[in-house]
Amino acid sequence: MRISKDEVIYTAKLAKLCLTDEEAEKLAGELDAILADMGAMETIDMEDAGNDTEAGMPRGVIRPDENVVFGDRDKLFVNTKSMRGTFIQVPKVIE
Amino acid sequence: MSFETIIGLEIHAELNTKSKIFCGCSTEFASEPNANTCPVCLAYPGTLPVLNERVVDLAVKAGLALNCKINHVSKFDRKNYFYPDLPKAYQISQFDLPICTDGAVEFECAGRHVRVRINRIHIEEDAGKLVHMEDEPYTLVDYNRAGIPLIEIVTEPDMRSPLEAVTFLRILKSILEYGEISDCRMEQGSLRCDANISIRPVGQKEFNTKVELKNINSFRELQKALEKEEKRQVELYRFDEGHKIVQETRRWDSAKGRTISMRTKEEAQDYRYFPDSDLVPVVIDEPAVAEIKNSLPELPMEKYRRFTEEYKLSADDADILTGDRYLSEFFEDTVREGAAPKAAANWVLGDMLRMLNESGIPSREIPVEPIRLCRLISMVEAGKISNTAGKEVFKEMFTSGGTPEEIVEKKGLAQISSEDALLEMVKKVIEENPKSVSDYRNGKTKAMGYLVGQVMKASRGRANPAMVNELLMKELG
Amino acid sequence: MSSDFISAGRISRGVAGKSFSAVEITESHISKIKANDEKIGAFLTLCEEDALAQARAIDKKISEGRPVGKLAGVPVAIKDNICTDGIRTTCASKMLEDFIPPYNATVVEKLLEEDAVIIGKTNMDEFAMGSSTETSAFRITRNPHDASRVPGGSSGGSAAAVAAGMVPVSLGTDTGGSIRQPAAFCGVVGMKPTYGTVSRYGLIGLASSMDQIGPLTVSVEDCALVLEVIQGYDKKDSTSCCGEYDKDYLSGSTEGIRGMKICIPEDFFTESLDEETAFAINESIRRFEHLGAEIEKVSLSIDHSDILSAYNVLVCAEASSNLGRYDGICYGYRAKEYENTDELIEKSRSEAFGDEVKREIILGTYFLSSSNYDRYYSRAVKYRTALKRRFAEIFSRYDLILGPTAPVLPFRIGEWVNDPVKMNQMDMYTAPANLAGLPALSVPCGTSRAGLPIGLQLIGPHHGERAILQAAYAFEQDMHKEVI
Numbered sequence A: 001m002r003i004s005k006d007e008v009i010y011t012a013k014l015a016k017l018c019l020t021d022e023e024a025e026k027l028a029g030e031l032d033a034i035l036a037d038m039g040a041m042e043t044i045d046m047e048d049a050g051n052d053t054e055a056g057m058p059r060g061v062i063r064p065d066e067n068v069v070f071g072d073r074d075k076l077f078v079n080t081k082s083m084r085g086t087f088i089q090v091p092k093v094i095e
Numbered sequence B: 001m002s003f004e005t006i007i008g009l010e011i012h013a014e015l016n017t018k019s020k021i022f023c024g025c026s027t028e029f030a031s032e033p034n035a036n037t038c039p040v041c042l043a044y045p046g047t048l049p050v051l052n053e054r055v056v057d058l059a060v061k062a063g064l065a066l067n068c069k070i071n072h073v074s075k076f077d078r079k080n081y082f083y084p085d086l087p088k089a090y091q092i093s094q095f096d097l098p099i100c101t102d103g104a105v106e107f108e109c110a111g112r113h114v115r116v117r118i119n120r121i122h123i124e125e126d127a128g129k130l131v132h133m134e135d136e137p138y139t140l141v142d143y144n145r146a147g148i149p150l151i152e153i154v155t156e157p158d159m160r161s162p163l164e165a166v167t168f169l170r171i172l173k174s175i176l177e178y179g180e181i182s183d184c185r186m187e188q189g190s191l192r193c194d195a196n197i198s199i200r201p202v203g204q205k206e207f208n209t210k211v212e213l214k215n216i217n218s219f220r221e222l223q224k225a226l227e228k229e230e231k232r233q234v235e236l237y238r239f240d241e242g243h244k245i246v247q248e249t250r251r252w253d254s255a256k257g258r259t260i261s262m263r264t265k266e267e268a269q270d271y272r273y274f275p276d277s278d279l280v281p282v283v284i285d286e287p288a289v290a291e292i293k294n295s296l297p298e299l300p301m302e303k304y305r306r307f308t309e310e311y312k313l314s315a316d317d318a319d320i321l322t323g324d325r326y327l328s329e330f331f332e333d334t335v336r337e338g339a340a341p342k343a344a345a346n347w348v349l350g351d352m353l354r355m356l357n358e359s360g361i362p363s364r365e366i367p368v369e370p371i372r373l374c375r376l377i378s379m380v381e382a383g384k385i386s387n388t389a390g391k392e393v394f395k396e397m398f399t400s401g402g403t404p405e406e407i408v409e410k411k412g413l414a415q416i417s418s419e420d421a422l423l424e425m426v427k428k429v430i431e432e433n434p435k436s437v438s439d440y441r442n443g444k445t446k447a448m449g450y451l452v453g454q455v456m457k458a459s460r461g462r463a464n465p466a467m468v469n470e471l472l473m474k475e476l477g
Numbered sequence C: 001m002s003s004d005f006i007s008a009g010r011i012s013r014g015v016a017g018k019s020f021s022a023v024e025i026t027e028s029h030i031s032k033i034k035a036n037d038e039k040i041g042a043f044l045t046l047c048e049e050d051a052l053a054q055a056r057a058i059d060k061k062i063s064e065g066r067p068v069g070k071l072a073g074v075p076v077a078i079k080d081n082i083c084t085d086g087i088r089t090t091c092a093s094k095m096l097e098d099f100i101p102p103y104n105a106t107v108v109e110k111l112l113e114e115d116a117v118i119i120g121k122t123n124m125d126e127f128a129m130g131s132s133t134e135t136s137a138f139r140i141t142r143n144p145h146d147a148s149r150v151p152g153g154s155s156g157g158s159a160a161a162v163a164a165g166m167v168p169v170s171l172g173t174d175t176g177g178s179i180r181q182p183a184a185f186c187g188v189v190g191m192k193p194t195y196g197t198v199s200r201y202g203l204i205g206l207a208s209s210m211d212q213i214g215p216l217t218v219s220v221e222d223c224a225l226v227l228e229v230i231q232g233y234d235k236k237d238s239t240s241c242c243g244e245y246d247k248d249y250l251s252g253s254t255e256g257i258r259g260m261k262i263c264i265p266e267d268f269f270t271e272s273l274d275e276e277t278a279f280a281i282n283e284s285i286r287r288f289e290h291l292g293a294e295i296e297k298v299s300l301s302i303d304h305s306d307i308l309s310a311y312n313v314l315v316c317a318e319a320s321s322n323l324g325r326y327d328g329i330c331y332g333y334r335a336k337e338y339e340n341t342d343e344l345i346e347k348s349r350s351e352a353f354g355d356e357v358k359r360e361i362i363l364g365t366y367f368l369s370s371s372n373y374d375r376y377y378s379r380a381v382k383y384r385t386a387l388k389r390r391f392a393e394i395f396s397r398y399d400l401i402l403g404p405t406a407p408v409l410p411f412r413i414g415e416w417v418n419d420p421v422k423m424n425q426m427d428m429y430t431a432p433a434n435l436a437g438l439p440a441l442s443v444p445c446g447t448s449r450a451g452l453p454i455g456l457q458l459i460g461p462h463h464g465e466r467a468i469l470q471a472a473y474a475f476e477q478d479m480h481k482e483v484i
């Protein structure tokens, strides 16, 4: 077995997903199958990689230090479920 | 057994930019909640970061000022964790290829030559701010700070006492201010410091378990927090309970004056760092680095040397002045206006510093014009007003503004040097103080001082003391 | 069916030349969508009023004698992971069921600048994770050629909308084959441009290092036309290419394929390839030869299971991070009951993400976690680097690579949905181009005995769009000649 149910639960927790016991069980099976299928990865030759050389046009956008104000402030928070004034309100966060 | 304290610092400094690191939102402090936000810094689906070029320049500048090696290629990584102040659920930072590495700062502290090596400087973005509501089951989120550019400066564990740590931080702050790299407003959180501290028996080579202290926002608190933690650890070792020191993060509670455990190493997050493919590597070539190097202003150490040589200031005076960029600039501007360096230094380090401390006004906002202080100094030197009156004028200039001439005029502080006017006062004092007069005549020379004081009092400090002395002697024969 | 099709080129010429109005075109396409989409299920949102208002504005421009854009009056459907200002954009997920973007993706802005008419948003696999459009939280999309079969995915809605004649043009997104595979399944042209050619700003990210937006069209000519509109340097996308762009890919195309050196990778013709597909591709190779191409069979010496593994690791890893932002705080689904913020985040995510999305997020988190990082993520990155080099070598000797788009014919709805391993195989011929950032196109090359479409894939070197489009155009023209 490549991944246990406990590992699935731990990993899901890291990703802020909660799973029922059944879900975790089922997922462990599926993920195990996927990982088993990927077993081939272990044969990839790690030495022969070298640097990432990419052909083609130069990439890399950078911007000057200028202020751009997003105009439509009303639109910005239409999707927010709870606001107080211009604050976003969430349940108490315990530090 | 004697112990040695080992301290390393991690300093976050907000960079001096107009716009955020990956979007055009303003970095202004204290605007309305969420006013400085846009789809990018709110992590709206589909938005992408685009790097602010000034951020790179300032980070390189910091690296050069701290004698670092500048990496011509660096890259951005994602630090993944969930927290309501982090809209993307990852912070864009630099993990294994930071922009600057291997620097050093040297200074003298309590008789020891200290060399603090800089492990790295990397660029990252700030998170938003959570406002916790007392008595309410809510927390409010303000993303104005989310995406403000930061550099994190990580030192090696090269400091051996809380005082060395504070001294290093002071020097670092002045370097960042000189270079106009950061505002360093500690009170507003634009300069923040975490400290790693461990204790080991003198002579031991390897380090013992370290504890990380967070939430320190002033020099005084850094000193207090480190001293407190140093004491806690030393005591544990003394009582053979060193095992109780675990690798953990402790939060400094300034109100309670103690540290509180936040999390241990076991609970440490797995941040799953990996390269951010929404951004391309930062490439900076040698000519660009050279250009930034040329733009570096005079740094505190050089200025210190110059102040002692050029202005013949004492080591202490030069040290305090150059330790604060704004103070040193104010001093130098005053001298440039024509004031004598020694007098200008005395005023700046005396009355000015006291007024700044009393009022809580930061040195970058000195409310007095250098030229006005210069004129005030020359009025005192020329005897137009007394030294005491000068102090009063300065206080008025500092608190309410105005030119020294106006204030002298308004308050009637001009020194009285007219012999007629002074003689009148002298005569009156002699008349009203027969006891002192007879004491003086009976050889009690001390009585003279009292009589001069009375004349000064009657003139509300305006009388020319030398002339008063002379006139009194003459009158009393 | 073909009588229903009217190309984008013909529409824009007709609208600009007043042969018909933009409103007429828009109305006729809307009524076609209304009549057919109940059966097909290609659309998630139809923007009838906005589209008509836009069409009226274009007609007004024309009546006032003002110049109009290259896509004047052309109805375009947009995959629902591309942000449209004020128009619901869901990623076919419960998470974004009511999400209204406050801005337009750059591609949408570019379409509007050229007077295209945004007609609706198309169905897809949830967050583009899938190859059949079956993981959509909202509806199943059916293949217009056989309603019992899938249209492919993840851009299944976009492909089906074009194939059913509901729009002449749609936009899809392609991370591992999500434009080309549905194009092949639905018998339309679909192209994934070179990474960096089309701005990703406004594309809701799956795997940032591979995602690319591209057109799905009825013809190669339309494909070139749409690409010319949506491509270009964008200062909002750091990975955007800032060089000169070809503005007329099919100009001087009389030469066609003659003299082109085409590589046929033997690795693509293994036992996993469907027989009928293999037959159609081999027929097409002969056609290319006939058209004057120099064909050479070569082994790329790449292992498909390595490719798929590396691809999977990178997609899941990047997706796990890209999808962290859906926490129910600023936008998106928010759970109804929670005790604290941590629970709000966890419940919102757990309730709103579908199974496939959860599976990929957990896998990606697993690949990136400190104890697995080197074994999976580092290896995948190294593999990608090696693969890029291998392709660079191939393209130093050949103009194009030619092969099948998908290993199988369109399968039945429900047939594979519970077999993630098998579903992953779907990307075996398409994912290499994404890993290496190369341009690739799928063009129809025949049908199976049962009448199911088969797609042929052309892969080019970096910025080799011109060679790909010219070859595909010549091939398509030759195919049509025969039909007529």
Ligand SMILES: [Zn+2]
Pocket: B020, B023, B024, B025, B036, B037, B038, B039, B040, B041, B042, B147
């Ligand atoms: Zn912003």
